[in-house]
Amino acid sequence: MSGKYIVIEGPEGVGKTTQLLELARRLQAAGFPVRTLREPDSQSDLTARAIRQLTQDPRYPMNTRTEVLLYNAARAQSLQVIKQSIDQGVICLVDRNYLTTLAIQYYGRGDVPDYATINTIIKFAVGDMEPDLCIVLDAPAAILKERVAGRYAGERFDDLDEKFLERVRAGYLWEAHNRNLPVIFATKPAQEVTEEVWKLVSQTLAAREPTSGQSLPPVAPTHEPPVKLSATPAVVSSPNQLQTLAQQSVAQSATHQKLAEKGEDGRFTITTAGKAYLKTAVTNVEGNVYAFTDKLTPVTIAAAMARLSRRSDDMRITILDEFAGQAGKDEKLLQRVISAYGDDSVQQLAGIHMVVEGASNLLTKKLEWGRLGSYLEQSTRYIYFDQKDDSGKYRYFVPKQLNDDVKAKYINAMDQIFDRYSTMVRELTSYVRNKSATPEVERDVAWQGATRAQACDAIRPVLPVATKSTVGIFASGQALESLIMHLLGDELLEASVTGKSILAEARKVAPAFFERADKPERGGATIAYRAETTAQVAQLANKHLPTNHAVDSIEDVTLTDFWPRNELSLVPDMLYEHSNLSLTAIQAAVGTWTYEQKLEVFDAYMGDRLNRRHRPGRAIEKAHYSWDLVCDYAIFRDLQRHRMVDDLAWQQLTPRYGYEIPKLVEDAGLADTFEECFQISLKLHSLLQQSGYGLEAQYATLLGHRMRWKITYNAREAFHLHEIRTSPQGHPGYRKLIMQMHQKLAEAHPMMAEAMKFVNTGEDEELTRLAAERYTQFKLQQLG
Structure with a gap:
């Protein structure tokens, strides 16, 4: 009867030797012949010992390729010792195998980036000597470093830092995941780890020798120091010993069907079971284009996509080979692998929906600051904001840092404003409806919505910036991490507290993407950098710039800069993709053309636009317009949501710029x-302000207070922004502002402005709003 080949793997310092010797003690106490070895073996094979000493001696420097070859040469030798012992019926318990080579040489050092080559060398050395059971022990890098401190002084491993150990650790975990190897977290008490190891060994022996026999009493654990066992092979005294031990094992797990099989040529074939799995996981099993269903979690999909750069198979093969059956079962392992090996770009592959309730209108703009997210918030144009919460309070934010006296006055002032808002918005709704020219028979649901919106539009300027709202966010892991760090570095307490809350909730759904968001060396450093930079620049601004208290003759719209000075300078860029010349050569050629020739190309590039969604190509993105604007905060809130902009910044909110009725x-x-x-x-x-709450004073301003901000955008974005924000259903305030901006743009680039043919110059406000509402009702009716 043959013995067994059992391996305990994991990083240095994880406790392999302790568990190996305790396992050997238990098996020997049960009467089994056992042999413990370290792979590559240096106990009994002179060749393996000599090679191992060579790789460990710092007097013989060598590159990673040499190490890989020498380790596997020693491995081939030591596996012969193991095979001989197994053939004699001995249970071989081995400290390490080829996973260590992969973890250190490939994942840890990365000097040989060709995984396939290293794997081929290992397979050649190993042959058919795969272990019957390989258990991977795991522990955090910081613990590993602490445990191995002082070991191997003078050897090649004494200079390994914590980052290296973390890469090695993640390599073990990734290989264990791909090979379906059991992982035991060795940070638990040693006795718990021992019991888990014993359970897995019992399962393996039971699966290999499924017969009946008398049960042996369980082996009691010991707390004595483990004794080093003899390496001399022993002979099995009883053929029933393995059958007896099988009675002590727990029930064996159900055997998983293979979803993909690898042929001798290295190509994978999808099995019938694999195709059945794919039918539930992707929308198209055979075609080149497919989407994912909800069978796989966003984190699993992101991890699978991360493998595209390192694996040449059809991605569906990768899913079957590496990820099928793992989703939801080994989330912690999957998270660590993505964090260690997916790099920042993998965070872009999974989207997260997040909602922030009770955000002030000061916070909402900070939440919507990032370019790469998508945002939606409650509209002050369509909703009455005089509803009270369960405790009978209006929905406005109260800063926690206010002292009791100031807080009481703050609440009293807010209540007075909201009382007046409630009265006005309802009276104005009645006024608008009474003055409406719409016949009684046509005063339907759409009409009611349109008249309510008209009243809300006119009264919303009195809503305080403290007014609470709900913001919905959809963002990639990377964009959400950036938002979190931006909030954590903000000096406004409400922002930093919300940043912590978003991070906590994000870690519940995709912890792998946010492991480093607040670590000192990653997110902490970024947060500190932003906060310190902001503070330093603010100090210099206060030191060197004068304060302007005069608010007379303020220009609402100033075009501070634009490029190019001549819009026909864009013609070479318009021609570029249709030529085989360099841009410099095209510019030289166009420079000799007549005005009519350049105009012909410009007009052709603008094309015959049939609606505002027909925008010219990306050549016009080179043209930029920079603006300094003054408008009320409510208008800013609407326009700030545009993502394709540059240099977006606004000044602290204040009543000093006045308001309009x-x-x-x-x-x-x-x-x-x-x-x-x-x-x-x-x-x-x-x-x-007088009480020392200068930052929090912004909550006291109203949406109708004018504020100063700046923005830069390109000509292609101007087509979108100018045309959509002057559409009939737009707010009158921002329609007026955008029209002023469009006029300034037309003075600089008249041909570009003329091509923006869907800029709306004026409509009857009541009729256009009613038309929009009726169209909405029509679409709802069509949906049943």
Whole structure:
């Protein structure tokens, strides 16, 4: 009867030797012949011993390729010793095997990036000597480093740092994942680890020798130091010993069907079971284009996609070979692998939906700052914001850092403003409906929505910036991590607290993507850098720039810069993709053309646009326009959401730029109440400033207070922004601002402005809003 080949693997310092010798003690106590070895063996084979000493001696420097070849030469020798012992019925317990070579030489050092070559060398050395059981022990790198401190002084491994150990550790875990090897986390008490090892060994022996026999009593654990066992092979005294031990094992796990099989030529074939699995995991099993279903988690899909750069197979093969059956079962292992090997780009492959409730309108703009996310928030244009919460309070944010006296005055002022808002928005809704020219028979649901929106539009300027809202966010792991770090580095307490909350919730759904978000060497350093830089620049601005308290004759729209000075300078870029000349050569040729020739190309590139979604090509993205703007905060909120912009920044909110009273509010006789809100706001803002809450004073400003901000965008974005933001259903405030901007652009680039043919120059506000509402109702009816 043959013996067994059992391996315990893992990084240096994880506890392999301790567990190996305890396992040997238990098996020997049960009457089994056991032999312990270290692979490559240096106990009994002179050749293997000599090779191992050579690789460990610092007097013989060698590159990774040499190490790989020498280790596998020693491995081939030592496996012969193991094979001889197994043939004699001995259970060989081996410290390490070829996983160590992969973990250190390939994953740890990375000097030989060709995984396939290293694997081929290992297979040649190993032949058919695969272990019956290989257990991988795992522990964090910091613990490993602490355990091995002082070991191997003067050898080649004494200079390994923690980052190297983490890469090695992740290599073991990745290989264990791919090869379906059991992983035991060795940070548990040693006795618990021992019991898990014993359970796995029992399962293996039971599976290999499934017969009945008398049970042996369980082996009691010992706390005595392990005794080194003899390397001399022993002979099995009883053919029933393995059958007896089988009675002590736990039930064997069900055998998994193979989903993909590898042929002698190295190519994979999808089995019938694999095709059945794929039908539930992807939308197209055979074609070149497919999407994923919800069978696989976003994290698993991202991990599978990460393998594209290192594996040439059809990705569906990769899923079957490496990931099928793992989703949801080994999440922690999968997370660590992605974090260690997926690098930042893998974070882009999985999207996360996140919701922030109760965010002030100061925080919402910080949440929506990132370019690469998608955002949606409650609209002040369509919703009455006078609803109270379960405790009977209006929905506004109260900074926790305010002292009791200031907080009481803050709450009183906010309540007064919201009381006035509630009265005005409902009175104005009635006023708009009473003045509406729409016949009674046509006053349907769409009409009600349109008139309510008209009233909300006119009254929303009195809503405080402290007004709470809900923000929905969809972002990749990378974009969300960037948002988190941006918030954590913000000086506003509400922002930093929310950043911590987003990080905590994100780690619940995709922990692998956020392991380093707040670590000192990763996220911590980035957060500190941003915060320190912001503080230093602010200090220099206060030191060297004068303060301007004069607000007379402020230009709402200033085109501070634009490029190119001549828009026909873009013609060479328009021609580039249709030529085989360099851009310099094209520019030289076009420079000799007549004005008419250049205009012909420019007009052709603009094309015959049939609607605003027909935008010219990307050549016009070279043209840029930089703006310095003054408008109310509500308008800024609407326009700030545009993603394809550069140099977006705004100054601290303040009442100093004043406000405007909408004509509709004056016509309805509500101007006095409207102005009272701004007077209350000004007093509260001054109180907060005087009390040392300069940053928090922004909460006291109203959406109607004007503020200063700047933005740069290219000509192609101008087509989108100018045309969509002047559409009939747009807010009158930002429609007016964008029209002013468009006029300035037309002065600089008249031909570009003329091509923006869907910029809307004016519509009847009531009719256009009603048309938009009716179209919405029509679409809802079509959906049933």
